[in-house]
Amino acid sequence: MTSTYTLLTGATGLVGRYLIRDLLLEGQRLALLVRRSRRQTAVERVEAILQHWEKDLPEPLPRPVVLEGNITEERLGLSSASTAWIAAHCSRVIHNAATLQFHGSDRSGEPWSTNLGGTRNTLELCRATGIADLHYVSTAYVCGIRDDLVREDELDTGQSFRNDYERSKFEAEKLVRAADFLEQLTVYRPSVIGGDSRTGYTSTYHGLYLYLRLLSLLVHNVPPGPDGVRHTPIQLPLRGDEPRNLVAVDWVSRVICRLLDTPAAHGGTYHLTPARGVTARDLVEAAYEHFNSRGVEFAGEQAARDEKGPSGFGQAVFENKSIYEAYETSDPQFDRAQLLRFAADIPEPCLGKDAILNYWRFAEADDWGRRREPEPEVPCWIADQLRPWSVEAPSCVSTGSDATRDDANGSRASGSAGPRVFGLDVRGPGGGQWTVRLGDDRHFEVELGLPNAEAEAVQIDARDLAARLQAGGAAASDSQVATEAAGRLLAELVSGAMESSGPTVDTKTAPTVSVDPPDESVLRLE
Numbered sequence: 001m002t003s004t005y006t007l008l009t010g011a012t013g014l015v016g017r018y019l020i021r022d023l024l025l026e027g028q029r030l031a032l033l034v035r036r037s038r039r040q041t042a043v044e045r046v047e048a049i050l051q052h053w054e055k056d057l058p059e060p061l062p063r064p065v066v067l068e069g070n071i072t073e074e075r076l077g078l079s080s081a082s083t084a085w086i087a088a089h090c091s092r093v094i095h096n097a098a099t100l101q102f103h104g105s106d107r108s109g110e111p112w113s114t115n116l117g118g119t120r121n122t123l124e125l126c127r128a129t130g131i132a133d134l135h136y137v138s139t140a141y142v143c144g145i146r147d148d149l150v151r152e153d154e155l156d157t158g159q160s161f162r163n164d165y166e167r168s169k170f171e172a173e174k175l176v177r178a179a180d181f182l183e184q185l186t187v188y189r190p191s192v193i194g195g196d197s198r199t200g201y202t203s204t205y206h207g208l209y210l211y212l213r214l215l216s217l218l219v220h221n222v223p224p225g226p227d228g229v230r231h232t233p234i235q236l237p238l239r240g241d242e243p244r245n246l247v248a249v250d251w252v253s254r255v256i257c258r259l260l261d262t263p264a265a266h267g268g269t270y271h272l273t274p275a276r277g278v279t280a281r282d283l284v285e286a287a288y289e290h291f292n293s294r295g296v297e298f299a300g301e302q303a304a305r306d307e308k309g310p311s312g313f314g315q316a317v318f319e320n321k322s323i324y325e326a327y328e329t330s331d332p333q334f335d336r337a338q339l340l341r342f343a344a345d346i347p348e349p350c351l352g353k354d355a356i357l358n359y360w361r362f363a364e365a366d367d368w369g370r371r372r373e374p375e376p377e378v379p380c381w382i383a384d385q386l387r388p389w390s391v392e393a394p395s396c397v398s399t400g401s402d403a404t405r406d407d408a409n410g411s412r413a414s415g416s417a418g419p420r421v422f423g424l425d426v427r428g429p430g431g432g433q434w435t436v437r438l439g440d441d442r443h444f445e446v447e448l449g450l451p452n453a454e455a456e457a458v459q460i461d462a463r464d465l466a467a468r469l470q471a472g473g474a475a476a477s478d479s480q481v482a483t484e485a486a487g488r489l490l491a492e493l494v495s496g497a498m499e500s501s502g503p504t505v506d507t508k509t510a511p512t513v514s515v516d517p518p519d520e521s522v523l524r525l526e
Contacts, residue, residue, distance in 0.1 A: 005031045005449065006260075007090045007131075009071055009122060010097030012045055014204045015137065015193060018253035019096065020046075020064065021053045026257060029433075029450060030064035031090055033076055033097075040375075042068040043383075047376035051429060060428030060461055065089075065449050071097045071118035075125050081392045083129065089449050092133035094260070095122045095176075100206045102163040115168035116175070123179050132183035134176060135260060140191040140245065140273050142170040143332055151335045152189070152269045186259065190252050190272035191245035191334065197349030198250065200362030205369050208246060211283065212360050213368050219291045230293040236280065240298035243277025244331050248349045255343045265342045273334040278351045286356035378430040380466035386434060389446045423450040423457035431462035465489075 006023070010016040011032040023030055034042035043066045050061050067085070070077035078086070099114040107116075119136075126134060143150040144159030144166055155174065161167040176185060194209075195202035205213065222230045252272050259265045284296045349355065365371075383390075419437040424446070426432055435451045438444040450457065468489055 004091035005029045005065065005089045007031045007033065007067075007086060007093045009033045009076075009093070009095050009118075010137070012049065013096070013098075014195075014202060014249050015190075015252060015256075016096050017049050017052075017203060018249050019094065019256065020049060021061070022253045022257045023260075024061050024064065026261065031086065031449075032064050032066050033069045033071065033078070034066055035070045035077070036068060042066050043381075044376055047378060047429065048373055051376050052373070054428075060431070060463075062425060062427050063431040063433060063462075065433060071121060072113045074121060075128065076121050078125070083125070084392065085448060086125070086131075087129035090129070090131060092135065093122065093126055093131055094135045094137070094256075095119060096137040097122075098137070098139075098169070100165060100204075102165045104164050111165050111168045115165070116172045119172040119175055123176065127179075127181050132181060133266075134179070134182050134184070135186045135188070135256075136173070136176050137256070138173045138187050138189045139166070139169045140189040140271055140332075140334055141166045142173050142189065143334075144170065146332045148333075149335055150271070150332050152271050152338045184267050186266050187269040188256055188259070188272055189270060191247055191274070193249050193252055194246050194351060194355070195248070195359050195362060196250050197248035197351065197355060197358075200355075200358035200360075202249070202359070202362065202366075203369070205363065208278075208356075208359070209363060209368075212356070212363060215287055215291075216360070216364065219287065219293055222293070224292070228292060230291055232291075232293050232295040233297075234295060235297045235299045237300065238280050238298050239300055240281035240284070241279050242331070243274075243279060245273050245334065246278045246351050247272060247274050248351060248355070251346070251349055254346055255339070258343050258346060262342050268338050270339045270343075271334040271336050272339065273336060274351065275336075275348055276350060277331070278356070282352045283356055286353045286360065289353070290357055290360050376429065379463060380469055381430045382426045382462060382465060383430075383432050385469060386446045389444065390434075391445045391447050419444075421451050421455050423455055425450060425457055425459045426462045426465055427459065428462035430466065 006028055008016065008019060008023075008030055011020055011034055020030065020032070032042075032046055034045055036042050037045060040048070046064065046066050050063065054060055065085075067078060067082040069082065075083060095118075097114065097118050099111045101111040104110050104112055123134075126132070140150070141162075142155060143157075144161040146157075146159060155170070155177070161170065173187065176182070176187075179185070192207045194207070202209070219230055219232055222232055224230050255270075255272055259268075259270060281298070287293060287296075363369075421435060421437050424434040424436055426434075433448070433450045435447045435449060435455075436444055437447070
């Protein structure tokens with residue numbers, strides 16, 4: 001059976017970061033569509049995310065295949081080689097990319113270009129590469145403005161919408177449902193996503209965080225009274241116990257991973273919404289504790305707003321929170337029957353006062369996203385060392401046939417005839433995944449991505465490999481000397497894989513080798 005890759009979009013967003021971690025820990029093979037930033041290449045951005053997770057993990061993570069592109073461009077801005085690689089190696093797509101911009105001046109800009117245009121571009125890529133299994137991350141708010149129970153099997157009920165974000169996601173979900181070439185479509189509809197339920201971590205500051213930041217700014221401007229308490233008088237037109245549909249990102253990721261790994265769940269639509277919503281009273285009590293403040297009055301839905309208050313505090317709050325005001329009195333109720341069929345046993349964090357306090361503390365320590373993430377520390381990019389022997393994926397765009405995929409993944413090559421195929425799985429900083437094809441003439445080539453699960457594989461820590469490369473002379477200033485040294489060590493790994501039935505590599509018994517110049521794109525074993 002061929003083991004293929006899952007292509008993930010939106011990998012550097014909050015949910016995407018958790019999906020990377022959780023899917024890799026589950027042993028999934030991942031390819032990521034990532035655009036470069038002003039400071040970092042696509043690979044460097046992913047490396048920084050992986051090193052963030054590895055601080056709390058006992059072992060280094062596998063390195064996914066990173067394909068540079070842009071969701072808003074045709075065919076996702078991928079090179080022809082990357083598109084060919086997807087056609088040869090990927091069997092499904094998780095389309096997770098989206099923007100949370102609420103309003104746009106017209107449909108040529110955001111949120112339309114990412115949420116609707118990016119979805120259209122993703123579908124075009126799937127069609128061109130023969131991928132017929134799509135997992136689409138939508139939003140629970142495609143329901144628009146509703147005051148009744150929203151069911152998972154509903155989409156178009158003639159609803160109106162609060163903003164362009166909701167409408168763009170609604171139209172995008174309609175688009176994927178109309179794609180007749182898809183054999184299987186699974187839709188995930190999370191509600192408002194907050195940070196990590198345990199650490200408070202977030203990489204984006206939308207939704208609830210707008211309120212938290214606003215209150216941080218305003219409450220800190222109120223000096224403590226003689227009793228040490230900050231008095232923040234405001235009358236809210238709420239009861240205080242209205243539930244708001246906030247879910248933790250770590251729970252969202254675990255649920256998506258569970259459904260992705262459950263074939264019986266594929267083809268369904270799932271509301272990733274809370275059993276118990278967070279309330280305005282939770283937020284106020286968290287603020288009381290965090291700032292040592294008092295003064296909020298829940299006056300009920302019919303009460304007029306106190307837009308001034310004794311200190312003008314109420315007026316300042318109302319003037320600055322209008323963008324999310326539509327959600328204050330009309331957050332829908334969501335049915336979760338299908339979700340509970342497959343994920344009822346996954347513990348759902350209770351996001352009350354303590355969770356909000358955790359979010360507040362992390363956000364302030366992170367300076368509300370202004371603190372720059374550490375640059376990745378990479379002693380050696382293994383891809384650079386392998387480049388002289390690297391070849392591109394076979395050209396199979398617009399076919400997507402099973403035969404083509406099997407050939408690209410090595411199932412044909414693993415028999416008695418043809419080249420010997422095995423995987424090189426270099427884990428940790430600067431690592432990656434490759435297929436090595438060793439021909440009968442003892443030449444070999446290196447291609448991006450692992451072969452099928454039946455092929456032998458060499459697994460090695462990138463730091464160990466980098467140290468061996470440096471000790472063997474691969475860091476020499478003379479490029480020819482460095483190339484020969486890298487090739488010599490790679491030959492040892494090849495011979496170890498050939499002689500061993502498992503992933504353990506014994507480099508002490510490697511044969512003598514000679515390395516052809518890099519322009520011949522082969523390494524010879526003798």
